[in-house]
Every structure is written in structure tokens, then in C-alpha cells.
Amino acid sequence: MTATKGLEGIVATTSSISSIIDGVLTYRGIDIDDLAVNASFEEVAYLLWYGKLPTKPELDELLQQLGEYAPIPAGVLDQLKLYPKDANSMASLRTAISSLALYDESANEMSHEANIHKAVKLQAQLPTVVAAFARIREGKEPIAPKTGVTIAYNFLYMLTGQEPDEVAVKALDQALVLHADHELNASTFAARVTVATLSDIYSGVTSAIGALKGPLHGGANEAVMVMLEEIGTPANVEAVISKKLANKEKIMGFGHRVYKNGDPRAKHLQKMSRELGKLTDNMDLYDMSIKIEEIVTGQKGLKPNVDFYSASVYTSLKIPRDLFTPIFAISRVSGWTAHILEQYENNRLIRPRAEYVGPVDQKVTPIAQRQ
Ligand SMILES: CC(=O)SCCNC(=O)CCNC(=O)[C@H](O)C(C)(C)COP(=O)(O)OP(=O)(O)OC[C@H]1O[C@@H](n2cnc3c(N)ncnc32)[C@H](O)[C@@H]1OP(=O)(O)O
Ligand SMILES: O=C([O-])CC(=O)C(=O)O
Numbered sequence: 001m002t003a004t005k006g007l008e009g010i011v012a013t014t015s016s017i018s019s020i021i022d023g024v025l026t027y028r029g030i031d032i033d034d035l036a037v038n039a040s041f042e043e044v045a046y047l048l049w050y051g052k053l054p055t056k057p058e059l060d061e062l063l064q065q066l067g068e069y070a071p072i073p074a075g076v077l078d079q080l081k082l083y084p085k086d087a088n089s090m091a092s093l094r095t096a097i098s099s100l101a102l103y104d105e106s107a108n109e110m111s112h113e114a115n116i117h118k119a120v121k122l123q124a125q126l127p128t129v130v131a132a133f134a135r136i137r138e139g140k141e142p143i144a145p146k147t148g149v150t151i152a153y154n155f156l157y158m159l160t161g162q163e164p165d166e167v168a169v170k171a172l173d174q175a176l177v178l179h180a181d182h183e184l185n186a187s188t189f190a191a192r193v194t195v196a197t198l199s200d201i202y203s204g205v206t207s208a209i210g211a212l213k214g215p216l217h218g219g220a221n222e223a224v225m226v227m228l229e230e231i232g233t234p235a236n237v238e239a240v241i242s243k244k245l246a247n248k249e250k251i252m253g254f255g256h257r258v259y260k261n262g263d264p265r266a267k268h269l270q271k272m273s274r275e276l277g278k279l280t281d282n283m284d285l286y287d288m289s290i291k292i293e294e295i296v297t298g299q300k301g302l303k304p305n306v307d308f309y310s311a312s313v314y315t316s317l318k319i320p321r322d323l324f325t326p327i328f329a330i331s332r333v334s335g336w337t338a339h340i341l342e343q344y345e346n347n348r349l350i351r352p353r354a355e356y357v358g359p360v361d362q363k364v365t366p367i368a369q370r371q
Helices: 032-038 041-050 056-069 074-082 089-103 112-136 151-160 166-179 186-195 201-212 220-231 234-246 266-279 284-300 306-316 321-345
Strands: 018-021 024-027
Touching (some): 024 041, 041 321, 074 089, 074 112, 112 151, 112 201, 112 321, 151 166, 151 321, 186 321, 220 306, 266 284, 266 306, 306 321
């Protein structure tokens, strides 16, 4: 038995949800470039769960369900008020989503109908949890979700209490489409491993949030913003990035386990970053990002991934830095739950082996003689 570090190149499951073939990403066989410009996030979530794009009545029904399920239980809101004001946003989200299960009587029901209902409910409630957390820590009252609006609209509304403008809603909606699913990424794998024990969907999503939090995965979007803030202005890019590269530091938002010739999602976010920069009359973040890309791609051959330009996009939308990864979760919960449903449909316990490299033939030394 020989281990493959990080399971690189190991095909661990079959799936018919999303594919990455020759650098092209598809959801249910539809190119992400097509979906990014021609589908809303709700249409994409439906596509991931049900395997086809919704008809107009099906989409209307989903929007209605999402609105109906969006309020979160009072017990979860009360808990959010008890979290420390400086609590980590992803740790708070992980805890709150785990606690949603305590208020769902169907949490442990395992029929497909019960699980798809819970998938839609989790999708509806996750944005409400993130927005409530963001307001409560600032000493503000959470804002109840609206019905009859999209998730992008509702999230921005619940965050600020103001009707969001059309450009912001469209940008966030497109970002959600781009982040919705990505084959067997680390958080989706974590979700599938968890539910393959026949544990419940809330446990699967809680595991996934824990995995997404790390800076090598979803946490990279926040880390990109930390780097942009450290750089401060386009004139400083060359000095800061060259120093980081010379010190062999990783440049956040670059590189990918699967894409070696570039992440197809990054160009859409780059375009959005430029457009929002122009609209807000502040091109600094975009200009810095472009310069970083020139240097990192030029010197290391590494291309930006989905997390790189999303940092400047979300900042232009006036979203606080530590909500970037929770927003990733707002989108990816559609993919996680689709994978969880697929895992249940054709389940087998996921239990690989480890190559043992520790000592052998050891004996118990009496405690008094141990050093
Ligand atoms: C949504 C997402 O999860 S997208 C990924 C988000 N994560 C990031 O942006 C964090 C920065 N990037 C990385 O850490 C990596 O590129 C990963 C984790 C995404 C992929 O990792 P792996 O496939 O395991 O590549 P690994 O980390 O082994 O890197 C291979 C080589 O490229 C280098 N490298 C990879 N990414 C970077 C980077 N961002 N900056 C500098 N060097 C890098 C490594 O140092 C390593 O060099 P070495 O062979 O000289 O030691
Ligand atoms: O697939 C991966 O390894 C990471 C990624 O890009 C994603 O989850 O969107």
C-alpha cells in the first residue's frame, strides 16, 4: 500500500453533478461560461438538485419555498446573540448551522423527499444566519428575510436593511452561480464522507463548512483581501509580491489542484471586479489584482483561482472581509446538498486505508521506567 499525498489524482467516486474535463467546468453538463451569463443562482441550485434546469412554474415554486423557509428558528437567533462579538465568522456559521438540526424535527429522517426538503431549507436559511450574525455582532437587530426575492437580493437586504441596487444584486448572483459546485473539492468530499456513514444532512453540511473555512480552500478569498490591504496601493505591488515570492510564501488566490492552465471561473470575476471598480470610481483593488496576476503568473506560472478576484468584487459591494467565506458557503451549500443527496442514493461507507510509517515491534514500558 502506497499513499498518494493529498489524494492527488485519485478518483474517489462517480458523480453526475459537475465535471472538470480539460479545464472546462460544467454543472450537469452545462458549461459554467453559459450558466454564468444565462442562469440565476436559483436556477443553478435547482439544476444541481434535480438534474435539469427548472421550467418557469418550477422556478417560481422554488423561489416561494426559499422565501418561506428563510426565517431561522428563534432558538438559533438567541444563540447567535450569545456568541462573542469577535467570534470567527466561519466558526459561528459552523456552530449555527449545526444547531439548526436541533430545531428540525425531520433532521434524522432519511427519505429522499425529507432530504431534498432539508436541502432547500438549508439553502434558504444559510444566508439568513450569515446576515443575522453580521448585524448582531455590531449591536444591531437582525432583519427578517423578504419573500418573493432572490437569495442575492435578500442577503444584501438583510445585511444592510436597505433595498440593494440592481448592479449589486446581479454581481452577487453571478458570484453565487460561479461558486455553486466544483466536483470533489475538499468541503464536498468532507460532506460526502460524513453522510456516507448514514449521518444526517446537517452533519454533512457542518463538516463541509469546517473544511471550507481553511485558507487553502474557501478561506483563501478572505486571505486575498488581507494581502490586498497589506499592499495598500498599486505602486506597492511589485515590492510586496516579490518579497513574498522570495520568502517562498504562498500567494493566496493562486494555484489549483486540478486546473493547471487557469480556473474558468476567474475570468468572470475579473470582469466583474473591473466593472464594479469603474462603477464605484475606485480602480485600486482591480489595478492591484491585475499587477499581482502579472507577477505571479510571470514568475511562477500560477494562475488566479475563483478566490482571487472575488475578494475585490465583494469589497466593491461593501461586504466586510470576514463574510467572504460565509458567502462562498451560501452558494456552495447548493452543491454540498446535491452531493449529499447523490451519496445517499448510491451509498457505501467511505473508508480508505493509511500506509503505516510508524514504529513497529514496540512493547509497553512500565510507567516508572518511561522517559
Ligand atoms: C475554492 C478553492 O479552494 S481554490 C484554492 C484556494 N486556495 C488558495 O488560493 C491558496 C493558495 N494556493 C495553494 O495553496 C495551492 O495552489 C492549492 C492548495 C490551491 C493547491 O495545492 P496543491 O495542488 O496541493 O499544490 P501544492 O501546494 O503542493 O503546490 C505545488 C507547488 O506550487 C507552489 N504553489 C502552489 N500554489 C502556490 C501559491 N498560491 N503561491 C506560491 N506558490 C504556490 C507550491 O509552493 C509548490 O511548490 P514546490 O513544489 O516548490 O514546493
Ligand atoms: O476544487 C477545488 O479543489 C477547490 C475549488 O476550486 C472549489 O471548491 O471551488
